[in-house]
Amino acid sequence: MTTSTEPQAGNAVNFNLDELNQRFETAHPQEILAWCVENIPTGFVQTSAFNVDDVMITDILYRQLQPAQPVPVIFLDTLYHFPQTLELVAKAKELYNLDLRVYKTPEVNTREAFADRYGEALWDKDIEQFHHLTKIEPLNRGLDELNTVAWITGRRRDQAVTRANMPVFELDKQQRLKVNPLAAWTRKQTWDYVAKHKMIYNPLHDQGYPSIGDEPITTPVADGEDERAGRWRGSGKTECGIHI
Template sequence: MNVPAGLSAALHHFPETLELLARVQEFYNPDLRIYKTQSADSRKDFALKHGVALWHSDVNKFHYLTKVEPLQRALAELETVAWITGRRRDQAVTRSQMQVFEVDHNGRIKVNPMAKWTYKQTWAYIHKHGVIYNPLYDQGYTSIGDQPLTTRVALGEDERAGRWRGSNKTECGLHI
């Protein structure tokens, strides 16, 4: 049985992330439903409607429009009872107490199968089993989100240091 999977796909992904998505679809052939922002069909259209750099002027609105609302719509349209994340406890202090099974604010079960894994264990598994991954990881990115809000991480920096660099933000809103 091929269970439908919803993906909240922002307009502002790296090209490498979109290429990864195409490779995953080709290799695994999932029943993947892509959910994008309803407010624009392209980056140019998004900029015309919301400003050239909404991620600078109102990052919470940017994340709501490009990630949170599409995910909420996907979960509702797919009549989701449970959903799976790739979050780990060691990614951030805000995730350190995360459980493997949680209930989200809408009563859905949220499964975090990698909650107890470490960064090192994750990469050992990826390499041992030939899991397809984003090539940006090989270029110094350790946590990949929207292109305008994600930077490379220097050796010794926290894994998520490249996300929202220079701000106090620690989550995009999907898991709050």
């Protein structure tokens, strides 16, 4: 790997991760994203489940930075999102004029069609297969189709113990740059940003859902619980597979 911090355009392997992580460890997320916009002119995308952290990143990209070439936002339509999530996606698309790219399981367009093809409540029978069909395969297809060099996540270290050592910059299995601009951020800082910028967010966040996934397998979180305790409750899972 080259020792230069600045990459050749379109080539993720030219990033010096150690240098970048040292340089941006204490940086504001907007500073991290500004560097990305400047140094990754093509193949830079955001992946978003439209949780509050994801929307904050979108707000920075589309309202604060406003790059000449809008950053595509990949949304995985699992067919099992809460209605409030889908309403937020539509609202954000209009508000920010998003370059929104929606990916889903091929050849099924409704929950009923998914159940007919793969079985009722597949998440109860085979959660790994459910996540492969609804998230992992559609995401990989989207990243490939967009010729992705680098992609953004909304993960924070304080969301779960499994994310405690997450770097700001890393490489995924395909050697694409994976950018976690909120890695060192806190939940409070995110909500401070929401208040300051009067940002839209999912109303379920006000109803005990700090982390929102698919409706059948997301529950409210009690005081003192891990922020992501309501995801796949009782299954022993901590990630859907995208970030493993």
